[in-house]
Amino acid sequence: xxxxxxxxxxxxxxxxxxxxxxxxxxxxxxxxxxxxxxxxxxxxxxxxxxxxxxxxxxxxxxxxxxxxxxxxxxxxxxxxxxxxxxxxxxxxxxxxxxxxxxxxxxxxxxxxxxxxxxxxxxxxxxxxxxxxxxxxxxxxxxxxxxxxxxxxxxxxxxxxxxxxxxxxxxxxxxxxxxxxxxxxxxxxxxxxxxxxxxxxxxxxxxxxxxxxxxxxxxxxxxxxxxxxxxxxxxxxxxxxxxxxxxxxxxx
Ligand code: PGA
Numbered sequence: 001x002x003x004x005x006x007x008x009x010x011x012x013x014x015x016x017x018x019x020x021x022x023x024x025x026x027x028x029x030x031x032x033x034x035x036x037x038x039x040x041x042x043x044x045x046x047x048x049x050x051x052x053x054x055x056x057x058x059x060x061x062x063x064x065x066x067x068x069x070x071x072x073x074x075x076x077x078x079x080x081x082x083x084x085x086x087x088x089x090x091x092x093x094x095x096x097x098x099x100x101x102x103x104x105x106x107x108x109x110x111x112x113x114x115x116x117x118x119x120x121x122x123x124x125x126x127x128x129x130x131x132x133x134x135x136x137x138x139x140x141x142x143x144x145x146x147x148x149x150x151x152x153x154x155x156x157x158x159x160x161x162x163x164x165x166x167x168x169x170x171x172x173x174x175x176x177x178x179x180x181x182x183x184x185x186x187x188x189x190x191x192x193x194x195x196x197x198x199x200x201x202x203x204x205x206x207x208x209x210x211x212x213x214x215x216x217x218x219x220x221x222x223x224x225x226x227x228x229x230x231x232x233x234x235x236x237x238x239x240x241x242x243x244x245x246x247x248x249x250x251x
Contacts, residue, residue, distance in 0.1 A: 003207045004036035005163060005230040006247050007062060007124060008237025009092060012043055019046030023053035025240035031057050036230060036250045039090050039124075040237075044078055051087040062090035062124070065098060068111040080119035090122040092232070094150055096169045106149025113150060117158045124163045124209070124232065125150050127190070131170035140189055147193045156198040164190055164208045165232040171212025173234060180221045180228070183210045187227035216245035223250050 014022060019042045030038060041062035042050045051061050067077035083091060093116065094109035109125060116123040127146035129139045143166075151159065166186050171178050178186075187208050194203035210222050211232030222228050230250060236242045 002205060002229050003163075004250055005039060005207055005209060006036055006243075006250055007039040007090070007092070007165075007209065007230070007232045008041060008243055009064060009095070009211075009232055009234050010040070010042045010046075010237060011064065011097070011234060013238055014042060014046055016046045016049045019043075020049040020053060022238065022240060023050045026243060027053055027057050027059060029240045029244035030059060030247050033244070033248065034251055035247050038247055041090075041092055047083075047086050047088065055087075060089045061087050062092065063088050064092050064095065066091050066093075066112060066116065066121075068108070068115045080115050080121055083121060084119060088121065090124055090163070091116050092124045092126065092165070094146075095126045096128055096167060096172060100169075106146055106152075109150040110152045113154065113162065114158075117154070117161060122161060122163055124165050126165045126167050126211070126232070128167040128169050128172075128212070134168070134170065139186070143186060143189060144193055147190060148197075151194075151197065154197075156202050159194065159198050159202055160205045162206065164194075164206060165211050166190060166208060167211035167232060169212075173213070175213050177213040177215070177218050177222075178210070180225050183222055184225040184227055187225070191227055214246060216242050216249065219246045219249040 039060045039062040041064050063083045067074050093112045098104040113123040129142045133142045191203045207229040209230045209232045210228050214231040214233045215236050
């Protein structure tokens with residue numbers, strides 16, 4: 001059985017105080033529910049506050065990025081160990097905003113994923129095509145390059161500990177969600193690519209999330225698909241009741 005995960009990506013939103021309030025509301029709304037694995041990814045400056053609120057619940061703490069080096073002269077960066085010691089268990093890597101706005105390459109995502117795995121963090125590796133790439137028929141190729149590049153030379157054991165998030169760029173923050181069939185087609189493609197890398201058994205174990213305008217009213221349709229194992233939620237993760245309803249759609 002694959003792990004089912006709902007992750008909330010708060011992006012650059014919420015001061016530490018505001019984050020504490022939202023985390024408390026989420027804990028109240030989700031804490032008592034029988035729920036899948038839930039990971040909350042606040043900005044770095046709010047991780048301490050959110051960790052304190054989540055302590056003793058089944059909700060976990062995640063980060064939105066990290067650097068691949070252990071420590072040193074990397075102004076503005078955060079290491080895997082820093083994340084671990086604050087109680088973080090997962091880290092989002094290669095989000096399309098990191099790729100497009102901060103020039104993150106597959107090679108960098110690969111180095112970060114390896115470091116996260118070695119440190120004991122679960123990487124949530126994001127891939128996804130732009131609208132232009134989809135319309136020109138390059139979608140499958142783009143996903144293949146991102147999967148091969150970002151997961152290059154991972155062992156089978158490491159692949160099984162990795163989570164993939166398929167996030168079509170045209171669906172992120174646009175309100176234009178992929179249809180369940182569109183998403184399922186790419187998830188199947190990703191699983192085939194993973195199978196080519198490490199065989200069908202390993203590929204069958206990898207959790208693949210969908211992300212891009214997931215809301216309470218479209219989540220259930222996506223979660224019915226065989227290869228969709230949860231969601232990476234942006235905007236809707238900032239509203240406790242909305243996020244709780246998405247979590248509920250998975251139970
Ligand atoms: P969205 O963002 O849900 O606001 O579209 C998803 C994401 O960027 O992870």
